[in-house]
Amino acid sequence: MPTPRSLTTAPHQNFELEVVAGTWPADIAGEVYFSSPRNVPELPYAIFGFGAMCRLSLEPGNRGAAPDRFAWQSVTIDTPSRRLFDRHPEAFSLGPTGYSSLFGPPNAANTAPLPWGDRLYATWDVGRPVELDPESLGFVAEVGHIDSWGGDSIPGMGGVLPFLLSSAHPVADPERHCLWTVKLEPAAGPGVGFQPSIVRYDRHDGTQVRYWPLEGIGFPGSVHTVSQTRNWIILCDSGNFRADVGEMMGGERTVTIDTEVPVWLVRKDDLDGLASGTPVTPICFRMSPPNGHYYARWDDTDGISVVWEGMDLMDLGLYMRPDDLDVHGQPIDPAVVGLYNMAMAPETITEVLFDPESQRVIERGSFRQDWAFNLQLSAMDWSTEGMSSPTLHHVTYQGCRPGSISARAARLYADRIDLDQLRTETPGALCSFERGTMALRSRWEYPDLGDHITSPSFAPRQSASERAVRNYAGANPGGHDGYVVQPVCNDDGFRVELFDAARVGDGPLAVLQGTQQQTVPLLLHAAWSPTMGALADAERLRFSDDLSEERMAGLSDELRASVEAVARECDQLV
Numbered sequence: 001m002p003t004p005r006s007l008t009t010a011p012h013q014n015f016e017l018e019v020v021a022g023t024w025p026a027d028i029a030g031e032v033y034f035s036s037p038r039n040v041p042e043l044p045y046a047i048f049g050f051g052a053m054c055r056l057s058l059e060p061g062n063r064g065a066a067p068d069r070f071a072w073q074s075v076t077i078d079t080p081s082r083r084l085f086d087r088h089p090e091a092f093s094l095g096p097t098g099y100s101s102l103f104g105p106p107n108a109a110n111t112a113p114l115p116w117g118d119r120l121y122a123t124w125d126v127g128r129p130v131e132l133d134p135e136s137l138g139f140v141a142e143v144g145h146i147d148s149w150g151g152d153s154i155p156g157m158g159g160v161l162p163f164l165l166s167s168a169h170p171v172a173d174p175e176r177h178c179l180w181t182v183k184l185e186p187a188a189g190p191g192v193g194f195q196p197s198i199v200r201y202d203r204h205d206g207t208q209v210r211y212w213p214l215e216g217i218g219f220p221g222s223v224h225t226v227s228q229t230r231n232w233i234i235l236c237d238s239g240n241f242r243a244d245v246g247e248m249m250g251g252e253r254t255v256t257i258d259t260e261v262p263v264w265l266v267r268k269d270d271l272d273g274l275a276s277g278t279p280v281t282p283i284c285f286r287m288s289p290p291n292g293h294y295y296a297r298w299d300d301t302d303g304i305s306v307v308w309e310g311m312d313l314m315d316l317g318l319y320m321r322p323d324d325l326d327v328h329g330q331p332i333d334p335a336v337v338g339l340y341n342m343a344m345a346p347e348t349i350t351e352v353l354f355d356p357e358s359q360r361v362i363e364r365g366s367f368r369q370d371w372a373f374n375l376q377l378s379a380m381d382w383s384t385e386g387m388s389s390p391t392l393h394h395v396t397y398q399g400c401r402p403g404s405i406s407a408r409a410a411r412l413y414a415d416r417i418d419l420d421q422l423r424t425e426t427p428g429a430l431c432s433f434e435r436g437t438m439a440l441r442s443r444w445e446y447p448d449l450g451d452h453i454t455s456p457s458f459a460p461r462q463s464a465s466e467r468a469v470r471n472y473a474g475a476n477p478g479g480h481d482g483y484v485v486q487p488v489c490n491d492d493g494f495r496v497e498l499f500d501a502a503r504v505g506d507g508p509l510a511v512l513q514g515t516q517q518q519t520v521p522l523l524l525h526a527a528w529s530p531t532m533g534a535l536a537d538a539e540r541l542r543f544s545d546d547l548s549e550e551r552m553a554g555l556s557d558e559l560r561a562s563v564e565a566v567a568r569e570c571d572q573l574v
């Protein structure tokens, strides 16, 4: 059975869900946010559509729902990029890496929600984090004047919409009250790719960011995730998304992902007081396999301990084309066209210690079994208390899907894949691993191959009094005392399954389904948050602040007038 057709055909819409099985607990609160690219049939690769922010309320009757129902909302993020697209779709063109335009590369803001206290952001890898109004989910501001980022990632490629290679997963520092993220720009010397910079956005610093290039570092990939401990920032080459210039020029993809990747650690103290733009020297490691996501324990008293979610033979640069055959030579189902080529091997999850003194990587525990295909998304207790002493790490495996692996991919990786492991589809599973050892503590299987499980999140158990103070942490933090919210995409209707985080193997405690068996489009990352209130007071960047005669140069009078009109609209929002 292919992945649900609805992933690429379902509309973004508001609807209500109701409990169809089990009992919804009273000690759950808050909301789960989901980032989701809008479906555009003409888009070759579905993950590059303009972003919508979706929100599921975990309390019945909230956000306008009937008293015994749960609200699902979906709002297209009206960034300046999107507003210009709405006015001038003819000025935008489509390619394998999404839209380009006469205004510059648009910020799709479609990959991950980032709640940060009472503020809400949407992120992606090729643009600045975008702040949203937590009530309306409308656009408010982008983070940091483009000049404070040091300009475009590749000079000349930006316009009124800047070109910034960044990270879809900035991390919020609870002690320094800042976001840490990255910027990439061409490294010095031929053939060495990009040089990363650490970028810091201070919560009370208004319209500016600061950045520090990593001295002497050049690499060919991307930095999808940023992680941290109390004292260290951890960056790595994600390794799973490699740009292929030949493909961009219309040729076949020939670039493959790496078998190991560089990792860079920088002490936060080394950046304190260091002028923006000053290079800083990282401590370097190597890790295998490449990953999409990794998460460090906040407390580093006993070492820098990191969950490394390996993505063995998961090449996110590959997507399914209409003329593709699958790995067994059969025509692919039209339902998977435009989706990513799924994993070609079972995946490894590992907990490691990075030792900056010896520059050694010490493995503490690892898990990999034949069924462990398509590890892509996970859930944990993101409160500072939970990140200090994590207990359980919850992982969604989507299962082996040979119909979503192309014959092109199999040829490209012929010397690295084991076709015997790709003969049959296998069920998805929600699993809980013990932090520190990566021992499998609990597992719940989805034998219906029409179920596409995605984007889990952890909601701490919360009493009514904790809810009143909008607390991120439960009484017993770490990831075991609370609930795992597991969305399940299925063409017969989208479901939300709720598990006791300590015992996911017991199956869902309660199941929600849309009152009309509604389906939802492709969901990328999810994040839980206490229910947010109105937009917080803060100094913010205005779109008009970024505009300059240089960035407007080359635009026709008509396009220039639209930029000025969008700037006037957006100036009202901050």
Ligand SMILES: [Fe+2]
Binding pocket: 112, 168, 169, 224, 292, 293, 525
């Ligand atoms: Fe991600």
